[in-house]
Amino acid sequence: MQVHLFLAKPFELLDSYKDRLFFVLFLTTYLILFLTIYRPYNLEDWYIFSSVNQTLALIFLGAIGGVYYAFSQLFMRRVIRFTVFTIKHFALWTLVEILLLTLLLTIIYDDVMGFWTNVFEYLSNLKYIFITLVLPYSFALSIISLFKSRTEVIELRRHFKPDELENTLIKFMDENANVKVTILSRDVLYLVSTDNYVDIYYLADGQVRKELIRNSLKKLEMFLQGQSIKRCHRSYMINVDNIAMIKKTGQKLQVKLNHITDFLPISKSYTEQFKSYLS
Numbered sequence: 001m002q003v004h005l006f007l008a009k010p011f012e013l014l015d016s017y018k019d020r021l022f023f024v025l026f027l028t029t030y031l032i033l034f035l036t037i038y039r040p041y042n043l044e045d046w047y048i049f050s051s052v053n054q055t056l057a058l059i060f061l062g063a064i065g066g067v068y069y070a071f072s073q074l075f076m077r078r079v080i081r082f083t084v085f086t087i088k089h090f091a092l093w094t095l096v097e098i099l100l101l102t103l104l105l106t107i108i109y110d111d112v113m114g115f116w117t118n119v120f121e122y123l124s125n126l127k128y129i130f131i132t133l134v135l136p137y138s139f140a141l142s143i144i145s146l147f148k149s150r151t152e153v154i155e156l157r158r159h160f161k162p163d164e165l166e167n168t169l170i171k172f173m174d175e176n177a178n179v180k181v182t183i184l185s186r187d188v189l190y191l192v193s194t195d196n197y198v199d200i201y202y203l204a205d206g207q208v209r210k211e212l213i214r215n216s217l218k219k220l221e222m223f224l225q226g227q228s229i230k231r232c233h234r235s236y237m238i239n240v241d242n243i244a245m246i247k248k249t250g251q252k253l254q255v256k257l258n259h260i261t262d263f264l265p266i267s268k269s270y271t272e273q274f275k276s277y278l279s
Helices: 002-007 017-038 054-079 087-109 115-159 162-166 217-223 268-277
Strands: 169-173 179-184 188-194 197-204 207-214 229-233 236-239 243-249 252-257 264-266
Touching: 002 087, 017 054, 017 115, 054 087, 087 115, 169 207, 169 217, 179 197, 179 207, 188 217, 217 229, 217 236, 229 264, 229 268, 236 252, 236 264, 243 268, 252 268, 264 268
Parallel strands: none
Antiparallel strands: 169 179, 188 197, 188 236, 197 207, 229 236, 243 252, 252 264
16 A cells, blocks of 8 residues: 555656756766766677777767657657656656667667567667666656755745744834844743733743843733734733643643643633633
8 A cells, every 4th residue: 555655656856848858868978978988788799889980889879878768758758748747657657668768779789580589689688778777867866856955945945035034033022112032933931920020931952041021911912913922811921832731620721831840820711712722
């Protein structure tokens, strides 16, 4: 079942024409360099490559592979359209590509020596072609994947507006609406009112710390509308993103926050909005 789900996942690395063009050019370049530099599989012993123009013949062989892949990736992928091109489609497409490429090269370069002899030649060529293509396939797809990941990161950064960054920081103002302290939203734990002052408890370097500002919870509640800091009691506001547990004792609710040992009260007038955390 897991294999079926994996094969049904979209395969998007070669969706765009630009990526397929890079794939074809990479394969072509690799094949030509690999054949002319390493001359693998004793190709120099083949009569067709034994002439003084052996290098030219090997370049031509690599170019045939390039033209073939250009036809397959740049033309046939446009002709045969898929609603969603999945990993299964890619695997089948690749298999057919290799089988047909082997057949093409066998027809071009092998003599007709009888059906079974040619079948064995085909299977032998298939082995060599498969071994040759494993590395460039892997390299090309890895490079495309890296570029796509980098492009996605750049796009995210480009669309990540400064005001969205500011929204991850919470500004706490004094009674004159002057910003006194700014704290990362996820680090704010709770606020406690004491007379005309408010203690802000927050997390810094793994330790719970406190910042005192001159203001009232009523004013701060207005300033912090739309933030994750919510009023739960006449003397407390809590960061709902840091709720670890809400406990009901009789008709009363109490809340425990991450990094805080004691439970904080939820008064009756604020009970309704915190009941959802119990369901």
